[in-house]
Amino acid sequence: MRGKEIIAMLLAGGQGSRLGILTKTKAKPAVSYGGKFRMIDFPLSNCINSGIDTVGVLTQYQPLLLNKHIGNGVPWDLDRTSGGTAILQPHQKNDNTGDWYSGSANAVCQNINFIDEYNPEYVLVLGGDHIYKMDYSLMLDAHKQNNADATIAVIEVPWDEASRYGIMNADESGRVTAFVEKPKEPVSNLASMGIYIFTWKYLREALIESDKLHTDSDFGKHIIPLLLEGGKTMFAYKFTDYWRDVGTIDSYFESNMELIATVPLFNLYEEHKRIYTNSPHQPPQYTGENADVRGSLLSEGCEIYGTVINSVLGYGVKVHNGARVVNSIVMENCNIGRDTVIEDCILDENSLIGDNVTIGVSVGDDAQAVNELRPDIYNTGITVIGEYSKIPDNVRIGKNCVVEGVSVYSDYDCGLLANGRSVIKPVLM
């Protein structure tokens, strides 16, 4: 039987709950990044740029936007007669049973038939929520050279952060001797990037076995240890370029902001290793007579009449006269009213901000107040406005605040929302 040498399985089912309301109605890989992209564009583009033309995308949590974004794979040249992109949702089986994906490995295990269809020698397993450019074909070369059964991409992290990651202990040749999830006392600082190449026949066995042993079969927790116990050859593949896990509000914000440096750490502008996205063709960016745009990224269709400094703007954002957007991420189709000030904010898609509003400038006595509802999520001073929100004229919203849905002036105490407070209203799309 003829088959593909390698196919990719992209795990895109996670919620990403630490991104708060940004992932309320969309899976984390569908969250927009760098103005015009969505997180999943990075692994998908990496696949096609690495010569991988078959990608199974495993979705589960809030998949609508993700499915629409991927469509038939055209933007990534992944519309193929054989292969291309396939959306793999949890599904009913022929004995009338059907389960949600209970873990990363369980999700792949439930789609063994999909993989067998292509009869691949190797399977690349990826996450859908990391920002990086990587040539997986080089990793595959290493996998073959090492005669490995599994190869795991790793990146050096600072020693004091190592206990937050899955850590690989490897010998000098790069051969993995042990894998420890979030070790208290790490003996290595090589963190797993959640990118694996497996020789399919061994992965296939392990998936089935692990699924019998565990109800939440997971790559890091179960498959890797199982393969190691079984004496399989496992190598670490060291990656040294830009890679960011943007799983928290703070890391998401920082990574976006890194793009606006004059010489950014992560270059989206190089001709090769292009990142593709599903962009309906959009009109050009316009800066008005009195516009002041500096240190910022503007996506197609933006119309700027006010000031935009150190900010990343998505498609079709309008910044009206006298408005000031500073140190903020403004996602597509937001509208910033006249004389409104936006500082240290994330505005999710399609939000309408009224005139003469202030958001993200301290309100109240406690300048350090973290969010009352989710102090674990909103605690670094960034205020987040949910998608399709509407904020009335003349209100002032502080730091670490969350506003969601269509709010009116009376939802604010004398027009004020103190640091750390929230306004949650129904969303009208």
Add this chain to the structure above:
Amino acid sequence: MKMKAIGIVLTGGNNERLGDLTSVRAASALPMGSCYRVIDFPISNMANSGINKIAVITQYNSRSLHDHLSSEKWWDLGRKHGGLFVFTPFQSNDNNLWYRGTADSIYQNIAFLKRSKEELVVIASGNCVYKMDFKKLIEHHMEKGADITIAAKNIAGTDINPCEFGVLTLDENGIVADFEEKPFETESRIISMGIYVISRLLLIELLEKAIADDRFELVTGILIHYRKKYRMSAFMFDGYWSAINSVDAYYNTNMDFLRHDVRKTLVHTFPHIESKPKDEPPAKFNHHSESRNCLVGSGTILNGKVVNSVIFRKVFTWENSYINNSIIMEGCQIASGCVVEHAILDKDVMVTAGRHVCGTPGKPVIVRKETVI
């Protein structure tokens, strides 16, 4: 509603009045409004009006058009039925001629007409910038019971010279009483927009007669020739429309995109004008850049100052550069200390440090593709 028309886009011949701009491309392939090409407008108009079988007939310098039209996907024209066809002259047993005129160019592809089943044909020029709902044009054609409908514009009160166009004289019912091509002088202020609706079978018949008679031009050889014989109705259009037939028209039309009303009609309201996507990252405005009243394409990185200009994609400007009243096409690089004023820089021009490229108001200087200054 099932569409009963097919489309033909004529990309026209060499145009001396566009000078160096068309030395490397057909007028229809000229870059426009920071991220479009002129032909995106007629093709999108057709696709958005439900015409899903479109022939683009091209002869002169067609490489960049072919490149641009290499996939039908972007206009949603990649269909099992219909699609986008690009016809260039070809050799056959009984013919090895270049197109001898617009009528001849359609005639040489008459199989496209004969094999179609749709009742009507919409013919449009490929070098005009406008947004029109061809469904309304077709409705008008049916309502008026016309043999041929010509989209027309009243240019009274504008500085458009009617003598550069086909000029119509209409009777009180909007029926064409007379039609002159580029007359020496005229009283009429109604000009043809180069957009026609005609029944497919009538077009086939008239083309066959015209070619047998050595009449090779659509306007003079068919429309004007038969203006008294057939009932020709004018469909009056009052939206934005610009024909790219001279350097001035090219410059001014690009600059029109800096007007809010023009952007609103052409590119910000539904249905949208589609183009071949280039997947450029967002435009980057670095810390010392300044940009006022400008269009800036994606993939462009600005470090200098730009004013009243249309900047296309992938342009790079260094600090202390100054661009004013200019059109800067894709891939240009403007080094430190440069001044570019009243200029049209074709693709991939490099202006090295400290150089000045200055035209005068109303007479922009044109710098040819890939020039290093």
